[in-house]
Amino acid sequence: MQKSLDYLNLDELYSEEEILFRDTVKSFVYDEVSPIIDEYYQKGIYPVELTPKLAELGIFGITVPTEYGGAGANYTMYGLAMQELERGDSAIRSFASVQNSLVMYPILKYANEELKSKWLPKLANGTAIGCFGLTEPDYGSNPSGMITNAVETESGYLLNGAKMWITNGTVADIAVVWAKLDGVVNGFLVEKGTKGFSAPEMKGKYSLRASVTSELIFQDCEIPKENRLNVVGLRGPLSCLSQARFGIAYGAVGAALSVYESALEYSKTRIQFDKPIASFQLVQQKLVYMMNEITKAQLINYRLGRLMDEQRALPQQISLAKRNNVEIALESARLAREIHGANGILGEYPVMRHAANLESVKTYEGTNDIHTLILGQDITGFSAFA
Amino acid sequence: MNILVCISRVPDTATKVIIGSDGKSIDPKGVKYILNPYDELALEEALRLREKNGGNVTAITVGTAEATETLRNALAMGADNAVLVKGDEPADSYSVAVNLADYAKKMNPDVIFLGKQSVDFDSLQLPSMLAEILGLPSISVVSKLTIDGTNVSAERDIEGGKEVVSTTLPCVISAQKGLNDPRYPKLPDIMKAKKKPIEEIASNNLDARTVVHKMEIPLKERKAKILGDSVQDIEMLVTLLHEDAKVI
Ligand SMILES: Cc1cc2nc3c(=O)[nH]c(=O)nc-3n(C[C@H](O)[C@H](O)[C@H](O)COP(=O)(O)OP(=O)(O)OC[C@H]3O[C@@H](n4cnc5c(N)ncnc54)[C@H](O)[C@@H]3O)c2cc1C
Numbered sequence: 136m137q138k139s140l141d142y143l144n145l146d147e148l149y150s151e152e153e154i155l156f157r158d159t160v161k162s163f164v165y166d167e168v169s170p171i172i173d174e175y176y177q178k179g180i181y182p183v184e185l186t187p188k189l190a191e192l193g194i195f196g197i198t199v200p201t202e203y204g205g206a207g208a209n210y211t212m213y214g215l216a217m218q219e220l221e222r223g224d225s226a227i228r229s230f231a232s233v234q235n236s237l238v239m240y241p242i243l244k245y246a247n248e249e250l251k252s253k254w255l256p257k258l259a260n261g262t263a264i265g266c267f268g269l270t271e272p273d274y275g276s277n278p279s280g281m282i283t284n285a286v287e288t289e290s291g292y293l294l295n296g297a298k299m300w301i302t303n304g305t306v307a308d309i310a311v312v313w314a315k316l317d318g319v320v321n322g323f324l325v326e327k328g329t330k331g332f333s334a335p336e337m338k339g340k341y342s343l344r345a346s347v348t349s350e351l352i353f354q355d356c357e358i359p360k361e362n363r364l365n366v367v368g369l370r371g372p373l374s375c376l377s378q379a380r381f382g383i384a385y386g387a388v389g390a391a392l393s394v395y396e397s398a399l400e401y402s403k404t405r406i407q408f409d410k411p412i413a414s415f416q417l418v419q420q421k422l423v424y425m426m427n428e429i430t431k432a433q434l435i436n437y438r439l440g441r442l443m444d445e446q447r448a449l450p451q452q453i454s455l456a457k458r459n460n461v462e463i464a465l466e467s468a469r470l471a472r473e474i475h476g477a478n479g480i481l482g483e484y485p486v487m488r489h490a491a492n493l494e495s496v497k498t499y500e501g502t503n504d505i506h507t508l509i510l511g512q513d514i515t516g517f518s519a520f521a
Numbered sequence: 522m523n524i525l526v527c528i529s530r531v532p533d534t535a536t537k538v539i540i541g542s543d544g545k546s547i548d549p550k551g552v553k554y555i556l557n558p559y560d561e562l563a564l565e566e567a568l569r570l571r572e573k574n575g576g577n578v579t580a581i582t583v584g585t586a587e588a589t590e591t592l593r594n595a596l597a598m599g600a601d602n603a604v605l606v607k608g609d610e611p612a613d614s615y616s617v618a619v620n621l622a623d624y625a626k627k628m629n630p631d632v633i634f635l636g637k638q639s640v641d642f643d644s645l646q647l648p649s650m651l652a653e654i655l656g657l658p659s660i661s662v663v664s665k666l667t668i669d670g671t672n673v674s675a676e677r678d679i680e681g682g683k684e685v686v687s688t689t690l691p692c693v694i695s696a697q698k699g700l701n702d703p704r705y706p707k708l709p710d711i712m713k714a715k716k717k718p719i720e721e722i723a724s725n726n727l728d729a730r731t732v733v734h735k736m737e738i739p740l741k742e743r744k745a746k747i748l749g750d751s752v753q754d755i756e757m758l759v760t761l762l763h764e765d766a767k768v769i
Contacts, residue, residue, distance in 0.1 A: 137535045138553035151590050152715045155597060158555075159705050193708025206708040216708075 136165055139392055142430045145437055149211070156212050160219035163192055168223035173482040175345045179338070181226060181306075182345065189227075190261025194220070195234045199243055203251060204259030210443035214385035214436060221386035222393045225492035226346035228386040233302050234258060236378035238265030241311050241322060245364035245371065250324060254309055266307035266334075268298035268351045269372050275300075276505050277520075279369055283314040283353065285323060292316070292363065294323060294331075294356040300499070304334040304349025311364075312351065313372050322364035322371050331356035342495040377450050380500050381443055384456035387496060388432050390489045391464035394471035395425040397484055401475050412474070421470040428463035435459060451513045458506035465493040522576035524567040525630035526600065527621050527651070528560040529582055530591040531641040538738065545733045547641070554587070556594045559636025562696035565703040566666060567634050568599045577601045579628065583611050583620045589719055596714035597706035603717065608724025614642075616727035618650035624722070625655055630691065632673075637662045637695040648695035658688040664699040 139161075146154060167188060175182045189195065197213040199205025206212075213235065221228035239258050242251055242265075257263035274280045283296025294314055304310065310325040310332075325332055331354040336347060364371065399422055402413035412418050435456045442448035468490035472479040480487050497503050512518045532538060533553040541548040556564075567578045580595035582588045583606040592603035604624060611617045625633060633655075638645045652659030664683075665676035671690040676683050678697055706714070746761070748754040762769045 136533060136553075138533065138551065151593050152597075152711050155590070155594055155706065156708055156711050159597075159711070163705055191707060192705055193711075197708060201709065201712075206712055208708060208712055212708070 136162065137396070140395065140426060140429055141433075142426060143434065145433055148437055149215070153209075153212055153215055156208070157215035157219055160192065160194070160216045161222065163188070164219055164223035164227075168220075168227055169485075172224045172227075172345060173485075173488065176224065176226075176488055177344070177482060179340070179344045181230070181347050185227065186230075186261045186264070189231065190259070194231050195261060196239050196255065196259035197235060199235075199239050199255060199259065203243065204256035205239070209440075210381065211437075211440035213382060214440045214443075217382040217386040218389035218392075218436075221389035223389075224345055224488065225386065225390060225496055226343050228382070228389070229302050229343065229346050232379045232382045232386070233267055234265055236382055237267035237375050238309065238311055240378050241267075241364060241366075241371070241375050242324070244374070245322060245366045246324065247361055247365070250361065254324075258309075263308040264303055264306050265309045265311065266301050266303040266349070266351075267372075267375065268301050268304070268310055268312040269376075270298060270300045272297065272299045276502060278313070278372065279320070281313065281315060281320065283312070285314045285316045285321060285358070285363075287316070288357070290357070291360040292323065292358040294325065294353040294358055296353050298351040300337070301334070301349045301351050303347050304351050305336040305347050307334065310334075310351060311375075312353070314353075316363075319367055320369050320371065322366060323358050324362040324364070325351075325353070325356065325358060326362075329356055329358070340495075342491045344491075373450070376500055377448075377453050380453045380457040381439060381448070383496060383500055384432075384439060384453070384460045385436050387457075387460040387464035387493070388429060388436060390493060390496075391425065391429050391432065391460075391467045394464075394468045394486045394489050395422070395429055397486055398422060398425065398471035398474040401478070401484070405476070418474060421474055425467040425470060428467065432456075432460040432463055451509055454501065454506040454509045457500065458503055458510070461493060461497050462503060465490065465497055468493055522570060522574045522632070523628065523630045524570060524576060524578045525625055525628060525633045526560070526564045526567045526578060526580050526595070527582070527633065527635045527647070528564065528580050528591060528595055529557045529636075529639045529641070530554050530584060530588045531557045531639050534558065534640055540736045540738060545736050547736070554590070556591050557636050557639040557641075559638060559640070559696055559698075561598075561636075561703040562698065562700045563634035563636050563694075564595055564598055564600065565701045566694075566696060567632075568704070569701065570632070570668060571599075571601075576631075579604060579630070581606065581621060581624055583608070583617045583724055585610055592719050593714055594706065596717050596719075597711040598704060599710060603719045605719055605721045606724045607721050608726045611724075612727060612729030613731045614644045614646040615650060615730050616724075618647055618654055619727055620724050621647075621651050622654040623725070625651070632668070632690055633657070633693045635693070635695045637697050648693055652693035655693070657691055657693050659693040659695070660686050660688060661695040662697045663694050664697045666694060666700065 193206045196205030197208050201207045285292040285294050308327045312323045312325050333352045334349045336349050405412045439456050471486040533555045539548040578600045579602040580600040581604040606620045635648045660675045662677050663675045667674045674687045
């Protein structure tokens with residue numbers, strides 16, 4: 136495998152084991168994901184055979200302590216793994232993001248001991264899959280308006296409402312669901328097979344086609360008392376999103392590296408007007424833009440990873456990274472598509488697939504606009520959300 | 522069963538090698554180093570033997586401090602111990618073989634595995650030299666191996682076919698593609714490998730018995746000619762096939 140772009144020698148800053156894990160995931164993706172992903176993407180299905188292999192590598196529960204089946208590694212390693220998975224496809228990275236940051240994290244942080252021991256080891260070894268239900272048909276960027284609600288009963292809670300756009304909903308064994316209890320957002324663990332709970336798959340996507348996206352429907356769904364998470368208010372889901380957004384910041388760089396490296400190679404070998412197209416100024420400008428922006432994004436990630444490891448990263452800093460890196464990855468994918476000419480629209484090259492995937496990545500986990508508003512509020516002191 | 526696996530740190534096979542300014546070494550700038558792919562096969566075979574028979578796998582390399590990353594990789598794949606015979610960049614295969622033999626004499630392994638060659642200098646000498654120095658039987662280029670008690674049976678790739686060879690332990694085996702499918706290091710094992718110590722011993726920096734004078738990268742020429750279906754092109758094709766390729 137070719138050494139990846141590292142214009143400012145950032146590899147020198149990463150530890151031996153961080154590099155070893157990153158490169159292991161990179162080889163895995165090269166051997167097991169890249170050869171098959173286009174076919175799955177075109178068919179619109181997730182390659183289920185990857186799940187046990189990803190689990191075996193240790194992709195699920197990267198930062199979760201070993202006593203719960205995790206690896207007890209740092210956030211930087213989590214980030215680097217997301218980078219390499221998304222170099223393959225955003226769908227595979229999304230699967231890992233949801234499992235790690237949106238399911239294992241809240242269970243570890245907010246569930247009781249019994250639920251932790253019951254679910255975390257299974258989620259780590261891939262025998263259980265999780266999903267995270269926050270978004271609703273009428274409440275996306277504004278989850279505080281959610282309608283899904285829980286009512287306390289003698290034995291627990293009665294859940295009613297619907298979620299939409301939920302990654303892995305249909306295939307999940309356990310759903311982390313956010314609903315209002317007495318008007319305040321609370322989290323509940325809903326097990327597959329619970330009466331009144333269904334999760335039909337959403338079809339017809341042109342993006343993240345190799346990922347399962349679903350609705351979650353709750354009709355008088357009975358939830359045992361102990362399945363309520365020990366956190367109150369929007370800060371519960373937001374704390375999970377911070378984790379996942381950090382992984383996406385790294386992941387987006389993986390997609391950007393994939394399209395950049397493909398464009399660089401293509402431009403050196405594609406001859407037009409008797410010269411490689413890489414020798415034309417306009418093509419070089421596109422390549423330099425990508426290289427330069429990826430390098431900046433890598434610097435952001437390195438620093439943010441260390442802040443995460445020291446538990447000092449602020450949500451706004453994570454917003455900056457997610458917003459910037461997804462934006463430049465999408466722009467790079469579009470430029471790479473241009474450089475590949477007509478070949479750019481073929482599944483034989485990864486560029487169109489990444490370009491289409493990154494449209495979802497730009498929207499989920501807080502749209503680019505929402506992160507702009509988070510940052511705007513942070514530096515001006517004025518909220519421009521409503 | 523005590524197993525010794527000799528490994529080396531080599532430039533990734535996809536690296537575009539650049540010759541250093543001295544004209545006789547590889548410029549390390551921008552080169553990604555990896556565990557030699559044939560050594561991965563050797564290590565995997567050792568790990569499988571240990572999983573079957575119990576015992577211990579020791580990974581050893583002769584090289585500079587940078588080689589610790591390669592040993593760490595071996596530990597993460599599952600080696601129990603790692604040894605760095607630390608010194609200058611080894612002068613030649615013979616100096617590596619002597620250093621490895623010195624360690625093997627102390628350790629007395631039941632079997633020694635190596636890759637059939639390392640993909641940097643491709644001298645293909647090490648397995649045989651090591652076996653010779655130790656006075657052990659050696660089977661090279663092994664693509665299938667069975668060890669039953671002390672009986673060893675191996676399939677070797679030979680030109681256009683296979684050969685089946687047997688010997689007894691202790692012996693030296695060099696690994697060829699097809700022997701197995703090496704595992705990826707798993708994250709929990711990478712975390713454990715971080716904590717395992719790497720034993721360091723000083724290399725006896727032997728003088729080289731062979732000397733590299735020069736390295737060269739062959740110039741890539743465009744050899745292919747594109748011809749159409751015009752009368753001149755067809756005549757040209759016939760001429761080329763007759764005079765250059767000499768096939769008609
Ligand atoms: C493939 C995929 C997978 C997903 N997976 C999950 C999942 O697993 N779990 C989950 O809970 N959700 C998931 N989502 C949902 C995702 O988080 C939401 O789509 C996202 O939060 C945006 O919500 P929305 O689509 O309703 O857009 P809206 O909120 O309706 O926004 C529409 C547009 O208006 C803009 N906008 C909104 N408010 C403002 C404002 N105040 N100022 C300026 N502009 C504004 C937005 O930026 C956007 O451009 C997924 C989405 C996709 C596409």
